[in-house]
Amino acid sequence: MNIYQAKEEIANTVKAYFLKDEQGNPKIPELRQRPVLLMGPPGVGKTQIMQQISEELNIGLVSYTITHHTRQSAVGLPIVSKKVYDGVERDVTEYTMSEIISGIYEYMEKTGHKKGILFIDEINCVSETLMPMMLQFLQVKTFGNQKLPKNWIIVAAGNPSEYNKQVRELDVVTLDRVRLINIEPDLDAWKIYAINRKVHRSILSYLDVKADNFYKVYSDVDGLKFVTARGWEDLSTLLYSYEELGIAITEDIIYEYLRDREVAEDFLSFYDLYMKYSKDYEIELILKASVDAAVYARLNNAEYDEKLILINLLLERLDRDFKEANESAEELKKAKDSGTDYDMSLELKVGVSSEMASSNLDNTIRFIKEGLDEGSMLIFITNLTLSENAAIFLLNNPNKNYLEYADKLLINSKKTKILKDLNK
Structure with missing residues (x-):
């Protein structure tokens, strides 16, 4: 699956694991809350989606790259304690708290987050001495004799062997206890x-x-x-x-x-x-519908790369308009929600910025229609649809020209399918 499908799957898993019954017990018992194991090539975005999930669900995130740890820091240091068995006092080896587990408690104290995700990266690249501890951790959620705090979920990540010579294969006992997600x-x-x-x-x-x-x-x-x-x-x-x-x-x-x-x-x-x-290209003139005829003549003979670059220059400029309009609208909303008197010029500011953004969008669509081709319009409308700033603006300020082309051009778009998946 792709990185966004993986993100959705992990977010759903977190929600399911945190779901409680009427007595406050997890509906999925902790024993059945399998850690998630993300396997995918380096640099594909595994760490990024963990940060996004944490922010969107308002939960904690503690991240460790496990290859930076020794057995002692991961498991803890051995200490000798006294135990009585059958009336005889004996020396027993125990362990101090794992640096990783203590890091979660420190994070909870610092941030107030009582639930969250422990993200362990490069899980299958650890040293030979640490590998048994990692397998134990995935299987029973403990480092040494220190258990993961309640309401914390394990997500681990690793790279396939073709990308890293240090990779160690995970055995079937471990794989049978995790939710394996392969990312491409x-x-x-x-x-x-x-x-x-x-x-x-x-x-x-x-x-x-x-x-x-x-x-x-x-x-x-x-x-x-x-x-x-x-x-x-x-x-x-x-x-x-x-x-x-x-x-x-x-x-x-x-x-x-x-x-x-x-x-x-x-x-x-x-x-x-x-x-x-x-x-x-004078982008401001295009947005204000003041394009010289020479521009259209140039585009008539332009290579594909040039047209594509122009479209992205227009998208970049429009995005600033959308962002400004959205920020003004949000400022006005907060002022109204506060229940106190506010500067009425805010309403004027919202109206002006929204009208300008809508006008610039209309002029841009008209320019592409007259000076480029349907393929260029598809690229423009698709990329506009992918922009969060544009999406928020168009939700609050529906645009007839945009909607007309979106309905016409995006029906079978792969990107549209991804958008639908994201907006479920």
Whole structure:
């Protein structure tokens, strides 16, 4: 399944495990609350979805990369205590509290979250001495003699063996006690996340053209090469910062994030085009319906890449309008909900920002209809639909032109199916 389907499955699991009967007991007994085991390639977004689930369900999240731990920190240190058996006092080895378990208690004290998820990453890459402890933990939810606190759920993650030479195979006894979820890279699913995380539009444009370069891990005569979703997102943050500082982007800089020289070179060429077209096309004039005839003439002979970049430049600009309108509307709502007098200029601000965003959207749709083609309109409407800012705005400010094209173009779209899955 893709990363968003996995997210939904884990969120549903958490809800089911926390469900209580009339006496306050879990409807699924703790013994039957299998830990979730996510298996998928590195950089696909396993950690990210855990953070999203924690925020959306308002529960705690404590994360550990288990390969950073020793047996002592995971299990605790041995101590000798006195026990009486059959009237005879004997020395017995016990353990101090695991650093991981104590970390959960400290987190609960600090945040007030009494329920949550313990996320253990790289579960199948631990050392040989720690592996038995990990298997015990997945099977009976204890480290040494320290049990996981009540109302805390285990989610573990690992990489398949083809991505990591240190991977240790999990035995059938362990696998029969977990809920195994296999995740595959999926560009359409990632784009929903990327659009709303404001991943640089040059990256989104590029991957629309070169989808095969979204995720790859392989070896050739020159060694290991890889490009991951994490690499694209981290590169995006650097692009924004370097642009603000006026620092040139080079192939070597891109290669630090995308460890495939051909992909790094190819993306740099595309990025340079993106920056060039962002200056060539006067986006504000398009939004205000003041487009020169020369623009339409240029688009008539433009390559696909140029049209795609222009669409993403328009989407990026519109997103700012939607965000501003949404923030103004939310500010007004809070003022009204407070029950106190508020500045009436807020209502005017909401009206102006909403009207401007709607007008800019109408003018953009008209421009694409007149100057581009139906394929370009499909890309525009699809990406608009994936934007959280756009979705909130259009929910509160229905747009006839958008709805007309959405109904017409998105019926059989794979991205639409993903959206429906997310909005169940």
